[in-house]
Amino acid sequence: EVQLLESGGGSVQPGGSLRLSCAASGFTFSNYAMSWVRQAPGKGLEWVSGISGSGGNILSADSVKGRFTISRDNSKNTLDLQMNSLRAEDTAVYYCAKDRTTSTVTSVDYWGQGTLVTVSS
Amino acid sequence: QSALTQPASVSGSPGQSITISCTGTSSDVGGYNHVSWYQQHPGKAPKLMIYDVTNRPSGVSNRFSGSKSGNTASLTISGLQAEDEADYYCSSYVISDTLVFGGGTRLTVL
Numbered sequence: 387e388v389q390l391l392e393s394g395g396g397s398v399q400p401g402g403s404l405r406l407s408c409a410a411s412g413f414t415f416s417n418y419a420m421s422w423v424r425q426a427p428g429k430g431l432e433w434v435s436g437i438s439g440s441g442g443n444i445l446s447a448d449s450v451k452g453r454f455t456i457s458r459d460n461s462k463n464t465l466d467l468q469m470n471s472l473r474a475e476d477t478a479v480y481y482c483a484k485d486r487t488t489s490t491v492t493s494v495d496y497w498g499q500g501t502l503v504t505v506s507s
Numbered sequence: 508q509s510a511l512t513q514p515a516s517v518s519g520s521p522g523q524s525i526t527i528s529c530t531g532t533s534s535d536v537g538g539y540n541h542v543s544w545y546q547q548h549p550g551k552a553p554k555l556m557i558y559d560v561t562n563r564p565s566g567v568s569n570r571f572s573g574s575k576s577g578n579t580a581s582l583t584i585s586g587l588q589a590e591d592e593a594d595y596y597c598s599s600y601v602i603s604d605t606l607v608f609g610g611g612t613r614l615t616v617l
Contacts (some may be wrong), residue, residue, distance in 0.1 A: 430611040491606045492541040497552040
């Protein structure tokens with residue numbers, strides 16, 4: 387059974403940093419691209435960043451480029467998101483998401499339960 | 508990258524069929540067959556219902572079907588049931604090697 391367990395969410399002041407982690411199990415982690423997808427309160431889904439199975443291909447949405455960094459450790463089956471220079475508009479539930487393919491992000495077939503990040507002074 | 512365009516809401520009575528549209532451009536929906544649909548109940552994580560335009564994951568009811576014409580993809584739910592009431596999102600692979608979601612559609616079962 388595929389399981390994705392996020393951690394690291396919480397409250398932070400504008401300009402601060404936070405690191406999210408996702409522990410994956412139930413599948414061969416290195417064989418699949420992974421993404422972070424967020425959902426602001428009462429709003430829709432927004433793709434944030436993705437990484438290929440090998441970790442060699444990394445893409446991010448324009449809204450977080452230069453501030454957020456996605457990474458993975460295939461030896462530990464973990465996916466991380468380092469978030470710097472946080473803004474109020476980054477407040478959202480962040481989902482760890484497994485893709486159906488290896489090399490790029492095409493379709494999320496499994497989602498974690500989400501972790502809430504609140505940016506407020 | 509702009510979000511794909513979905514109607515804000517649709518509704519239908521039990522047993523009826525409804526269709527939700529998802530409009531993009533030739534750089535996303537129209538250019539690739541990586542369109543997916545997700546169902547999200549309140550307070551829950553999304554669930555994949557359709558991938559690659561027409562394919563259903565194992566365990567998803569065959570009442571859910573997908574299609575595409577040009578830059579617009581569609582999700583059809585037939586034999587509407589009370590438990591289908593949820594938010595539905597489409598997504599598409601984009602030429603820039605990224606992913607884009609639609610704004611979401613709230614389905615109300617009357």
